[in-house]
Amino acid sequence: MRTIATVGGVGYIPRIPGTAGSAVGLGIAWLLSADPIQQGIACWVAIALALWSAGPTAKAMGKTDPSAIVIDEVAGMMVGVALLPVTWGIYLAAFILFRLFDVTKPLGIRKLERLPGSWGILLDDLAAGLATNL
Numbered sequence: 846m847r848t849i850a851t852v853g854g855v856g857y858i859p860r861i862p863g864t865a866g867s868a869v870g871l872g873i874a875w876l877l878s879a880d881p882i883q884q885g886i887a888c889w890v891a892i893a894l895a896l897w898s899a900g901p902t903a904k905a906m907g908k909t910d911p912s913a914i915v916i917d918e919v920a921g922m923m924v925g926v927a928l929l930p931v932t933w934g935i936y937l938a939a940f941i942l943f944r945l946f947d948v949t950k951p952l953g954i955r956k957l958e959r960l961p962g963s964w965g966i967l968l969d970d971l972a973a974g975l976a977t978n979l
Contacts, residue, residue, distance in 0.1 A: 846897070846898045846901055846902055847898075847902050847905070849894050849897075849898040849916060850895075850898040850899050850902035850903075850913075850914045850915075850916050851902070851913050851914060851915060851916075852866055852869055852915050852916055852919055855869055855915055856911075856912065856913035856914055856915040857913055862912045862913055862915050863912065863915060863918050863944070863947060863948075864944060865915065866915025866916070866917075866918030866919050866922075867915075867918045867919070867921070867922040867940060867943060867944060867947070868922075868940070869915070869918075869919050869922075870891070870918060870919035870920065870921065870922030870923045870925075871922050871923075871926065871936060871939075871940055873887060873891075873919065873923060874887070874922065874923045874926045874927070874936075875931065875936065878926075878931040879931075881927075881928055884923070884927055884928070885927065887923060888920065888923045888924055888927055891916065891919050891920035891923055892920045892967070892971070894916055894920075895916040895917050895919075895920045895963060895966070895967045896963045896964070896967060897963070898914075898916060898963075899914050899916055899917055899962075899963040899966040899967060900961075900962030900963035900964075900966065901962075901963075902914055903962070903966060904962075909965070910958065910965065910966050914966060917966050917967045917969075917970040917971075918947065918970055920967065920970060920971065920974070921943065921947065921967075921970030921971050921973050921974035922939075922940070922943050922974060923974070924971055924974030924975060924977075924978060925939050925940075925942070925943040925973070925974035925975075925977035925978050926939045926977075926978070927978060928978075929978065939977050939978075942976075942977045943973055943974060943977040946972075946973035946976050946977055947969070947970060947973040950969060950973070951976075952972070952976060954969050954972045954973055954976070955969070957969040957972055
């Protein structure tokens with residue numbers, strides 16, 4: 846479970862675990878970009894994995910939202926680029942916007958962090974992804 850929540854240990858990268866997790870999500874989306882159905886399924890799989898693993902892993906680590914848990918960034922970034930045209934420029938802009946929204950949490954996104962367990966860990970990133978996509 847911890848391996849999934851930390852995306853195979855990517856979450857342990859010093860100083861930039863959220864950025865690294867976002868990059869993994871962007872890479873997955875790029876690989877699946879030719880097929881919107883596969884991309885949609887991958888988003889739902891990432892969301893399901895985050896809901897299953899993030900809360901219990903955070904509890905085991907003794908924290909509310911440890912920075913090592915990055916499956917939420919993977920899911921949020923994938924939502925952030927879902928169904929957008931696949932170009933380097935658009936994906937780079939989406940990556941920058943997603944990180945900006947994820948860090949600053951505007952538009953009431955911060956309130957979502959207050960939800961318990963996996964929901965609080967994941968929903969702020971999904972909201973940042975949706976804001977990025979729009």
